[in-house]
Amino acid sequence: MMSAEAVGAGMPTQVTLDDLAQMAAADENHRYELSPEGVLSVVPPADPDHALLVSRMFAWFLTNGYGPEQVVTDCGIDVGGGRVPDLTVWAEGMPPRRARSSYAGTAGLLLAIEVVSRGSEVIDRVIKKAEYAKAGIPRYWIVERDSVTAVHRHSLNVETGEYEPDPAGAQPIAWLLTTVPEVS
Incomplete structure (x- = not known):
């Protein structure tokens, strides 16, 4: 096991998207994200409940006619920094494509979905919401x-x-998964 001192000593002064991609590739036990201001976030992998929610939504989109190149899990996107939404939905014929480094640009990105986990509440509800809006992600x-x-x-x-909230307000996922996705 590597010590915190060794990790810290090996960290670059300023983390780039290339650095972030290398860290993510070298470490399957954490998710790395970088804010546009250069703030590095390191979080553990999703717990089973989180993973099941993402899986259910993924299957819902596929069942309702979205193709596997349109619905993508854990795809890093370039929003001025590097973020990794739990699930993304892309326009037909416009799957994720590299922008800077290995992170996808936002061309064709229709929807980013985040499942809130303990410790990510503020990042998901406030910070990513503002970053995704600034990047022009429609939903x-x-x-x-x-x-x-x-x-x-x-x-x-x-x-x-x-972003403006849906006029219907928040809906239980059980109800949502009985409807037809509206994201185009």
């Missing part, structure tokens, strides 16, 4: 791990550059 969904697994759906208001 952002936040999945809460509460008693009903509420899904908060947001659409980008192009005039204000901010």
Whole structure:
């Protein structure tokens, strides 16, 4: 096991997307993300409940006609920094493509979904929401791990550059998974 001192001594002064990609490739036990301001986040892999929620949504999109090149899990995207949404949905014929480093650009990205985990609440609800809006991602969904697994759906208001909540409000995932996805 490597000590914290050894890890710290090997860290670059300023982390780039290339550095981030190398760290992620070398370490399957953590997820690495980088804010546009250069703040590095290191989190453990998803727990089984988190992974099952993502899997259920992935299957829901596929069952409703979205292809495997449109619905992608854990795809790093370049939003000025490197973020890794739990699930992304891309326009037909516009799958994720490398932008800077190994992170995909946002061309064709219709929806980013984050499942809130303990420790990521502020990042998912506030920070990523602002970063994704600034990057022009048309839709952002936040999945809460509460008693009903509420899904908060947001659409980008192009005039204000901010997300607006769905007028219907948050919906339980059980209800959402009985509907047809509306993200195009």
